[in-house]
Structures are given as C-alpha cells and as structure tokens.
Amino acid sequence: EVQLLESGGGLVQPGTSLRLSCAASGFNFETNAMSWVRQASGKGLEWVSSISGWGYDKKYANSVKGRFTISRDNSKNTVYLQMNGVRAEDTAVYYCATTGDSNTVVNYHPMDVWGLGTTVTV
Amino acid sequence: DIQMTQSPATLSASVGDRVTITCRASHSISDWLAWYQQKPGKAPKLLIYMKSRLQTGVPSRFSGSGSGTEFTLTISSLQPDDFATYYCQHYDGFPWTFGQGTKVEIK
Secondary structure, eight states, X not given: OOEEEEEOOEEOOTTOOEEEEEEEESSOGGXXXXXXXXXXXXXXXXXXXXXXXTSOOEEEOTTTTTTEEEEEETTTTEEEEEEOSOOGGGOXXXXXXXXXXXXXXXXXXXXXXBOOOEEEEO | OOXXXXXXXXXXXXXXXXXXXXXXXXXXOTTOEEEEEEOTTSOOEEEEETTTEEOTTOOTTEEEEEETTEEEEEESSOOGGGOSEEEEEEXXXXXXXXXXXXXXXXX
C-alpha cells in the first residue's frame, strides 16, 4: 500500500525558514515524480512544486519560485520542501503526492496518491 | 498561466440525482485534465485523469468528458458518499493549476 507521511509543519515567523519532509513507502520511490500541493484554510488547492524521480528536473509555482526548494533523497524515500523567507500567504496545509513514472523529467501526470498533510502557519 | 474555471461553485442535489460539473480552461489543454474529490479535513483523491479515464477503484457512476477548453465531470446517480468538493486540474505544461472547486451539498 502506498503511504505518504508529511512532517515538519508548525508555527513560524515571517521571513524565517522551514523544511517539510514527506516519507514514502509501498512503491518504487526513485522512479516516481513527487509533488507538493498546498491549501489555505477554506480555500482551494494550489500546486507548489514537483521533482522528477532522479531529482534532476524541478518545477515551481510562480508564487514560491526563488523562495522554496524541492529536493529528494532516494536512499531515504523522502522528498523535502525547503521554505525560505516565508510569508503570511504561505500559511496552509501542505500535501505531498505521487506524480507518476519519472526518471529525468517531470512528466505530464496527475497526482495519484496524497499524504495527510502538514500544517504551516506563518 | 492557464486559468481553470469551474461552475457552479456550489451545487445542491439529492441522492439519486444526476450531477454535472463544468471546468473551462483559458487555453486548450488537450486531454491533460484530472478531477479530484475532497472531503472536509481529508486529502484530495484522484477520480479521473486524461479527462475521462477512471482511476482504479473509483465507482463507475463517475465519468469525465470534454476536449480542448471545456470539460465535465458527471455523477450519474449521486450517492451519500459523494457529497464533497470537486476540483479540476490541468497538467498540460507548467504551472499546473486547479479550478476553484465545486461543493456538492445535500438538497
């Protein structure tokens, strides 16, 4: 069974940094792209970032480009989201999700399986 | 960026009703469209991808159609478990964007 468990959320001050983690199990992690999607309270879904299976290809939403960095450690089956210079508008539940077969690039693929989310409050 | 617009924002329906939700893209997205269901306090769940392909385990009362810039999600006979918020999402180039959501409420 595919499982994703996010962690690292919390209450932080504007301008500071935070690193989210998503531990994966139940599938071949290194051949799957991974994504982060966020949702502010009572609002809709916003795609944040995606990373290819081998970590070479990274994509970002304009709202986080230059502030957030996605990375992964395939030896630990974990994907990360480093959030620098956080702002009040970054307050949200952050979900990680599997995003299809991938080696070097993030392919056009929906987000198949989602974690439970971790809450970030700025 | 491609904008995704869903309608209606809220839909009131009864068990057994046929329900249709529309999603319009600001530019053609070919068939790169997904639909998700989200219940309060829960993570989204993928229902449909490639505009009309049912994700494994999703009941056949859900169906998707459309092309280019206009797409629909149809629930043929609404069940109690279907009361939720539904989102469309394009994945035809980056950035990926979602519609604003359609809440299906009990009438």
